[in-house]
Amino acid sequence: MQSFTVHTGLVAPLERENVDTDQIIPKQFLKRTERTGYGECLFFDWRFDAAGRPNPAFPLNALQYTGASILLTGKNFGCGSSREHAVWALRDYGFRAVIAPSFADIFSSNCVKNGLLTVALKPEEINTLMARASADRLNLKVDLEKCEVSTADGFTAKFTVEPFRRMCLLEGMDEIGMTLKHDAEISAYERRQRV
Amino acid sequence: MPARTLFEKIWDNHTVCAGPEGSTILYIDLHLVHEVTSPQAFEGLRIAERKVRRTDRTFATLDHNIPTIGNRMVIDDPLARGQVEALRHNCREFGVPLFDLEAPEQGIVHVIGPELGLTQPGATIVCGDSHTSTHGAFGALAFGIGTSEVEHVLATQCLVLKKAKTMLVNFTGQLSPGVTSKDVILALIAQIGTDGATGHVIEYSGEAIRALSMEARMTICNMSIEAGARAGMIAADQITFNYLRGRRYAPKAWGEAEAHWKTLHSDPGAKFDTTIEIDATRIAPFVTWGTNPGMAAPVTGVVPDPDRAANESERNGIRRALEYMDLRPGMRLEEIPVDRVFIGSCTNARLEDLRAAAQVIKGYKISKGIQAMVVPGSQQVKRAAEQEGLHTIFRDAGFEWREAGCSMCLGMNADRLQPGERCASTSNRNFEGRQGAGGRTHLMSPAMAAAAAVSGHFVDIRKWQYKT
Numbered sequence: 001m002q003s004f005t006v007h008t009g010l011v012a013p014l015e016r017e018n019v020d021t022d023q024i025i026p027k028q029f030l031k032r033t034e035r036t037g038y039g040e041c042l043f044f045d046w047r048f049d050a051a052g053r054p055n056p057a058f059p060l061n062a063l064q065y066t067g068a069s070i071l072l073t074g075k076n077f078g079c080g081s082s083r084e085h086a087v088w089a090l091r092d093y094g095f096r097a098v099i100a101p102s103f104a105d106i107f108s109s110n111c112v113k114n115g116l117l118t119v120a121l122k123p124e125e126i127n128t129l130m131a132r133a134s135a136d137r138l139n140l141k142v143d144l145e146k147c148e149v150s151t152a153d154g155f156t157a158k159f160t161v162e163p164f165r166r167m168c169l170l171e172g173m174d175e176i177g178m179t180l181k182h183d184a185e186i187s188a189y190e191r192r193q194r195v
Numbered sequence: 196m197p198a199r200t201l202f203e204k205i206w207d208n209h210t211v212c213a214g215p216e217g218s219t220i221l222y223i224d225l226h227l228v229h230e231v232t233s234p235q236a237f238e239g240l241r242i243a244e245r246k247v248r249r250t251d252r253t254f255a256t257l258d259h260n261i262p263t264i265g266n267r268m269v270i271d272d273p274l275a276r277g278q279v280e281a282l283r284h285n286c287r288e289f290g291v292p293l294f295d296l297e298a299p300e301q302g303i304v305h306v307i308g309p310e311l312g313l314t315q316p317g318a319t320i321v322c323g324d325s326h327t328s329t330h331g332a333f334g335a336l337a338f339g340i341g342t343s344e345v346e347h348v349l350a351t352q353c354l355v356l357k358k359a360k361t362m363l364v365n366f367t368g369q370l371s372p373g374v375t376s377k378d379v380i381l382a383l384i385a386q387i388g389t390d391g392a393t394g395h396v397i398e399y400s401g402e403a404i405r406a407l408s409m410e411a412r413m414t415i416c417n418m419s420i421e422a423g424a425r426a427g428m429i430a431a432d433q434i435t436f437n438y439l440r441g442r443r444y445a446p447k448a449w450g451e452a453e454a455h456w457k458t459l460h461s462d463p464g465a466k467f468d469t470t471i472e473i474d475a476t477r478i479a480p481f482v483t484w485g486t487n488p489g490m491a492a493p494v495t496g497v498v499p500d501p502d503r504a505a506n507e508s509e510r511n512g513i514r515r516a517l518e519y520m521d522l523r524p525g526m527r528l529e530e531i532p533v534d535r536v537f538i539g540s541c542t543n544a545r546l547e548d549l550r551a552a553a554q555v556i557k558g559y560k561i562s563k564g565i566q567a568m569v570v571p572g573s574q575q576v577k578r579a580a581e582q583e584g585l586h587t588i589f590r591d592a593g594f595e596w597r598e599a600g601c602s603m604c605l606g607m608n609a610d611r612l613q614p615g616e617r618c619a620s621t622s623n624r625n626f627e628g629r630q631g632a633g634g635r636t637h638l639m640s641p642a643m644a645a646a647a648a649v650s651g652h653f654v655d656i657r658k659w660q661y662k663t
Contacts (some may be wrong), residue, residue, distance in 0.1 A: 031274035084341035113343035
């Protein structure tokens with residue numbers, strides 16, 4: 001897994017709450033057996049009209065957000081289906097971080113496994129950044145070592161990440177490999193519990 | 196030992212050891228697998244040259260992608276076929292038992308687990324599917340995981356987790372006649388919101404819950420995820436034991452198992468992080484009007500007015516939803532007409548659900564122009580329903596009677612809404628495009644969906660004229 005330490009990039013604003021994973025990647029794209037190539041399906045029904053043309057009103061289609069690598073959005077992002085394809089699509093599109101007031105549980109867990117950082121900020125901090133990113137090109141620095149988001153002109157906000165998740169992201173850890181180091185304990189558990 | 200909640204007891208019983216940075220390595224008793232969220236996990240094992248640790252605790256079936264009509268062994272969609280064949284291949288290669296399309300056990304993963312007696316009190320149960328919370332109805336800790344975690348469990352039979360917070364939702368009093376467990380869970384989500392329980396495991400308790408059958412309890416736990424909860428659970432009792440006893444995978448040493456299960460309840464005085472009290476006597480039949488399960492109201496109500504919303508973001512949310520759903524503020528919910536009716540899904544496609552719907556339509560025909568279908572949750576449910584003659588009641592009324600699968604709950608197969616079509620659905624999600632791009636979904640109980648098929652619009656089931 002790709003590690004995450006510090007990332008600086010362009011912010012794309014998506015001013016909606018409760019964005020569910022069915023919107024992030026609709027079901028017709030879940031039939032593949034690979035982990036890659038989902039970027040073109042990201043937000044498909046919002047990004048494209050019925051004829052497959054880009055919807056000019058959708059932020060990711062605006063010229064000023066081309067190349068964005070940080071998504072800024074509303075509360076409860078990633079709710080609904082557990083489909084990890086949602087995270088694969090965000091990563092494949094080029095996002096390294098999502099900033100919102102809150103995230104759904106399974107989605108945040110899936111993000112950690114794929115080197116996508118979820119940053120929860122206070123609603124008023126989100127509002128400030130949303131206004132700036134909507135008005136003009138906004139570049140943000142997301143620093144996981146310091147747990148801090150900042151702009152070149154002096155905006156800073158602190159965030160917290162669960163320590164284990166922070167460690168996984170900083171080290172780009174192979175979680176399965178880590179658990180397998182506890183093989184003796186797992187076997188002992190199985191014997192003890194007769195499972 | 197201090198007073199512990201049911202969740203804490205199961206957590207403690209399954210702790211293998213402490214993991215790094217305050218995490219816990221938790222043992223998983225049962226891993227259910229389906230075709231959509233597993234191929235990349237098996238591929239990961241193959242690349243790393245790892246095996247499935249416990250093939251005796253891993254069970255696979257086909258449900259999400261498959262046809263519900265015609266010769267199911269022939270799948271026209273090449274991508275769907277590829278995924279089905281990948282699961283068959285993976286199960287053979289790694290030694291995982293598979294309930295394939297022709298197997299009598301085949302069905303929606305969350306319907307067959309309980310049916311086969313695989314789902315048991317006190318167990319930890321995972322599946323690459325958010326509605327795994329269903330199994331919590333048996334007093335199990337059951338939750339959905341992503342594909343990377345599917346791979347983790349296949350390889351290690353464990354997950355590395357941080358302990359969730361706990362929430363008690365206590366229902367006082369009994370439900371009124373005509374009100375079902377679907378209404379109970381929709382009422383709760385409408386009250387606390389789709390993120391009301393984020394980070395929490397919910398335990399449901401109270402008189403109204405105790406009175407429910409296992410199938411009705413499963414409906415409630417199933418939709419815990421729609422309130423944002425990590426899991427939902429109900430402590431096992433005699434109703435649970437009666438359901439489980441004699442099922443294929445139920446414990447052979449029954450007495451010992453039951454004695455242990457009886458200890459699995461929250462102790463008096465156990466502390467929950469959050470507690471909610473709800474008066475069950477006041478819950479009415481519910482219908483969703485918007486584009487998430489929290490956008491729901493009693494069927495006797497009206498479509499809300501965005502201008503009366505508490506704040507701007509809520510106002511925008513309602514406005515967007517009404518635009519998508521093509522509804523006007525102030526419209527009476529009972530006046531909303533439907534084009535399609537879907538009775539199915541892991542939420543409401545068990546035998547009792549089909550009985551409730553059949554009872555409503557018995558002696559009636561569905562309204563002209565409506566297309567209605569019943570998709571049983573499993574082949575076992577289908578057979579049991581046919582033995583009772585329910586399929587004849589549905590067919591006589593004008594319903595299609597299908598084979599088991601997830602079907603139009605998520606529309607991965609050919610069962611989909613067309614753009615603009617409005618559907619009364621017994622499923623769990625009314626997200627934009629969930630049942631087909633541009634489709635409009637209203638969630639409700641099986642009886643209410645059946646009544647909508649007959650009336651052509653939503654009705655208050657408490658006023659229904661049954662012809663029995």
